[in-house]
Amino acid sequence: MKFITKIAILAIVSFTSSPLLADDPLPFRNCTWCHGTLAQGFMTAPRLAGQRDQYIENQILTFSSHIRDDPYAKQYMWRAVANLSPETAHELAAYFSALPPKAAADGKRDLIALGKAIYEQGIPESNVVSCLVCHGPNAEGIRKIPRLGGLSYSYLKRRLDQWGEGFDAAAEPMPQIARNLSPDEIEALASYLSFVEYDNFD
Amino acid sequence: MIRKERRGDRIMTAMSLRWALQVAVLAIIFSSASRAEDRSILTVSKQEFQAKLEYCKTCHGLSGQGYRGYYPMPRLAGQQPEYLENQLRAFIERRRTNPVMFNVAHALSPAMVAALAAHFKALNPNPIGGEPKESLALGKTIYELGLPESNIPACSACHGPDAKGHGEIPRLAGQLFPYTVQELTNWSKERGETAAAVMMPTSHNLTPSQIAAVAAYVSTLK
Numbered sequence: 466m467k468f469i470t471k472i473a474i475l476a477i478v479s480f481t482s483s484p485l486l487a488d489d490p491l492p493f494r495n496c497t498w499c500h501g502t503l504a505q506g507f508m509t510a511p512r513l514a515g516q517r518d519q520y521i522e523n524q525i526l527t528f529s530s531h532i533r534d535d536p537y538a539k540q541y542m543w544r545a546v547a548n549l550s551p552e553t554a555h556e557l558a559a560y561f562s563a564l565p566p567k568a569a570a571d572g573k574r575d576l577i578a579l580g581k582a583i584y585e586q587g588i589p590e591s592n593v594v595s596c597l598v599c600h601g602p603n604a605e606g607i608r609k610i611p612r613l614g615g616l617s618y619s620y621l622k623r624r625l626d627q628w629g630e631g632f633d634a635a636a637e638p639m640p641q642i643a644r645n646l647s648p649d650e651i652e653a654l655a656s657y658l659s660f661v662e663y664d665n666f667d
Numbered sequence: 668m669i670r671k672e673r674r675g676d677r678i679m680t681a682m683s684l685r686w687a688l689q690v691a692v693l694a695i696i697f698s699s700a701s702r703a704e705d706r707s708i709l710t711v712s713k714q715e716f717q718a719k720l721e722y723c724k725t726c727h728g729l730s731g732q733g734y735r736g737y738y739p740m741p742r743l744a745g746q747q748p749e750y751l752e753n754q755l756r757a758f759i760e761r762r763r764t765n766p767v768m769f770n771v772a773h774a775l776s777p778a779m780v781a782a783l784a785a786h787f788k789a790l791n792p793n794p795i796g797g798e799p800k801e802s803l804a805l806g807k808t809i810y811e812l813g814l815p816e817s818n819i820p821a822c823s824a825c826h827g828p829d830a831k832g833h834g835e836i837p838r839l840a841g842q843l844f845p846y847t848v849q850e851l852t853n854w855s856k857e858r859g860e861t862a863a864a865v866m867m868p869t870s871h872n873l874t875p876s877q878i879a880a881v882a883a884y885v886s887t888l889k
Contacts, residue, residue: 586767589774592722595767599726599736607737638725645722 492553493560499541504564509537511620515566515663520611521558525549527635535624535632566663568615572656580657583650593645594638596654604661614661621655710778719779720786722771730792732841739846744792748784750837755780757858764857794841798883802876806884809877817872820865822881830888836863840888847882 497503499510506512513521527533528542529549546554572580584604587595596613600606604614613621627633628643646654723743728734731744743751757763758772775783810830813821825836832838839847850857854870873881 586770589722589770592718594722594725595770598738598740598767599734601737605737608735610736637729641721641725 491556491560493557495545496557496561499545503567504561505567506569506617506620509620509623510541511616512566512569513561514564515615516562516612517606517608517610518558518562519609520606521561522554523609525554525558527633532635533633535627538633566612566615568662569617569659570615572618572659573652574656574660576653576656577660578657579650580653580655583654584657588645588650591645591647593650594642603663604658605663613658614663616658618655618659621658622651625651625655711776711782716779716782719775719783723783723787728792728795731787731790732792732795733843733846735795735797735843735845739843739849741846742795742842743787744790745831745840746784746787746838747832747834747836748781748788749835750832751784751787752780753835762859764859794886794889795843796886798844798886799879800883802880803884803887805877806880806882809881810884814872814877819869819872819877822885825865830885839885842882842886844882844886847885848878851878851882 493504496513499507500513501507501510504512504514524533525546528538528546531539531543533542549557583593584596584600585602587593596604599610600613601610604612606612624633624639625643625646628636628640629646631640634640643651724731726734726736726740727743728740731742731746733742733744734740754763755768755772755775758765758768761769809819810822811828813819813824822839823830826832826839827836830838830840851870851873852875854866858866870878
């Protein structure tokens, strides 16, 4: 590699990697390493863009207090938020919630109709409640209840599976709900939700 | 002399036993069919009841205190059983418009409804709170004295001075503020023709700020 290229890379890395530069008050870049430059999510890290600010703030709290204990939380998020002050957590939440979200659209298309039916009506015969009553008609969430619309299929599936396995037991009522869902129903829900786009981003 | 048992005897005995068994089975079936009319918890299996209960509580709160999701899920704790049963029937018959509760109510047998209603009646958690505090005094006045000049009767006259209701008249004490507001605002749209004939004109005559005041007041009552 040419010498000038090495210097350039060094300069770029040093300018972008320090969270404590005086002219970079909000350390959101520490988050976007994993969650994507536009916070749309990347690999196992979910989209933060357009998420409910109260939900993000609350999740940061559950990570730092180790209440949320699923494997990726333990491996990455516990440490990632360990040094965040409540004020910074609040500002990060506000920052990410204001970014426009884009639907992951990575679920199975042929399961959309079934997933939509379960989302809107639940399955009364097997005591699965309607998701819509809490998460909203467009899966937009409200207050501390997260926006599900457009989150990635694999992330949603993983969360529902993990609640069924006993992780993150404090997130009532999700553990009870997830326990009543069959694997097929989880796949259908996760597929449908991954395609839900936003008409009016608010 | 001991009579020698013939094969024929045993066959006759077996046949009459089978016949007796069939009659007994039929008797049990017919008697349990009439027992299903008896709305006692004994006709609902404990396992089924617990599963249904958890199902209700997922939305309505672990102690039936209600929950503010995207939509408000009302408090069921301490509610009058006759009122709950009437509402579930109203959902099924679409006299009360709610697509989610229509599906929920359909999956409930009469015995299950009775058992659930009895369970929720006995719960007594604190009100969920979160109501605006500005017009509590106005709300108390409307609740206890009504607004005669607007043809609004005192709520306490039917719902009781402690807002605990009676018979088919619902408990309002501790009910979620946004839920009460929603019901009073949308009464004619969502609930239309009901046995509660007084609620149509009453809800119609209340102004939005009066609705908010009285809803906030009752939500504080224990």
